[in-house]
Amino acid sequence: PLRDPKELYADALKNHYALIACNVADMEMLQAVIGAAEAERSPAFVMVSMGARKYVKDFPKFIQAAKLYLEDSSAPLVLHHDHCQTVEDCNSAVDAGMQSVMFDGSHHDFETNIALTRQVADYAHAHGVIVEAELGSLPGFEDEVFAENAVYTDPSKVCEFIERSGCDSLAIAVGTTHGGVKGDDYLPMDMERVKEITRVVGDYPLVLHGGASLPPELIAACNAEGGQVEYMRNCSEASIAEASKYGVCKVNSDVDNFLCYTTAIRKFFRESPAVYDPRKYLTLARDAFQKEVQHKMRNVVNSAGR
Ligand code: G3H
Ligand code: ZN
Numbered sequence: 001p002l003r004d005p006k007e008l009y010a011d012a013l014k015n016h017y018a019l020i021a022c023n024v025a026d027m028e029m030l031q032a033v034i035g036a037a038e039a040e041r042s043p044a045f046v047m048v049s050m051g052a053r054k055y056v057k058d059f060p061k062f063i064q065a066a067k068l069y070l071e072d073s074s075a076p077l078v079l080h081h082d083h084c085q086t087v088e089d090c091n092s093a094v095d096a097g098m099q100s101v102m103f104d105g106s107h108h109d110f111e112t113n114i115a116l117t118r119q120v121a122d123y124a125h126a127h128g129v130i131v132e133a134e135l136g137s138l139p140g141f142e143d144e145v146f147a148e149n150a151v152y153t154d155p156s157k158v159c160e161f162i163e164r165s166g167c168d169s170l171a172i173a174v175g176t177t178h179g180g181v182k183g184d185d186y187l188p189m190d191m192e193r194v195k196e197i198t199r200v201v202g203d204y205p206l207v208l209h210g211g212a213s214l215p216p217e218l219i220a221a222c223n224a225e226g227g228q229v230e231y232m233r234n235c236s237e238a239s240i241a242e243a244s245k246y247g248v249c250k251v252n253s254d255v256d257n258f259l260c261y262t263t264a265i266r267k268f269f270r271e272s273p274a275v276y277d278p279r280k281y282l283t284l285a286r287d288a289f290q291k292e293v294q295h296k297m298r299n300v301v302n303s304a305g306r
Pocket of ligand 2: 083178209
């Protein structure tokens with residue numbers, strides 16, 4: 001069923017694990033996340049983004065349908081809107097029935113980020129919806145917004161930001177990137193910063209974006225089926241697992257799932273070029289996505305069985 005995100009955060013904080021949060025934009029991905037949560041008896045966040053809004057064409061109807069699936073599930077689930085860049089987008093996400101919305105004001109200066117997040121929080125809270133904000137910023141592409149350099153979250157600013165903006169959870173920049181960057185090895189995570197932010201905020205939910213690790217094996221598997229995916233690097237699963245033991249209690253992870261989904265379709269097309277029933281290959285894609293989410297739940301964020 002749909003569960004109160006505050007309760008799920010509290011349990012994750014208390015028991016030192018994190019919740020995996022995955023973007024979905026079609027029935028297969030939605031069912032994959034729900035299927036993973038049920039199979040692992042794990043709580044999870046189902047997310048939609050601005051890109052998904054466009055993709056599904058009728059956003060409010062998609063949300064209504066998604067909620068029916070989530071309510072019917074045996075797993076504890078939350079419906080969250082990822083990366084809204086404007087107050088209006090947040091407000092319409094609240095109106096559409098999200099339980100939690102992210103306002104990404106990370107590209108603004110500190111005071112503007114606070115003021116805009118406050119506006120979002122006032123409207124959301126009046127409707128029983130919680131707000132995720134972001135302080136610091138990640139390199140990489142996120143829904144058409146590109147940032148070149150990381151601005152790591154300054155621990156000395158975090159408490160003032162939370163207090164004045166009214167946000168209920170906070171995304172921090174500590175080394176992860178959106179979609180990875182070119183390089184030969186996993187990126188280092190600034191674990192001392194994670195610990196310091198955890199220390200200053202106390203029992204407060206922190207969020208890690210860019211939580212996919214882009215293991216080279218996943219890219220190689222896709223390319224072995226004819227893909228030409230560039231090798232990109234991000235923080236390792238081990239570092240994300242470690243951060244999940246501190247204050248990080250939501251980890252957004254997409255591109256690894258997307259790679260698995262695409263690899264499954266590529267493999268089917270290569271092996272069975274005569275078959276054209278979409279249900280045949282979308283079943284495999286859905287299963288591959290679900291398997292990857294289950295792996296994250298069990299081996300990375302440690303939410304299985306919670
Ligand atoms: O908001 C979405 C996430 O930050 C996804 O990042 O694609 O690197 O997993 P990722
Ligand atoms: Zn993100």
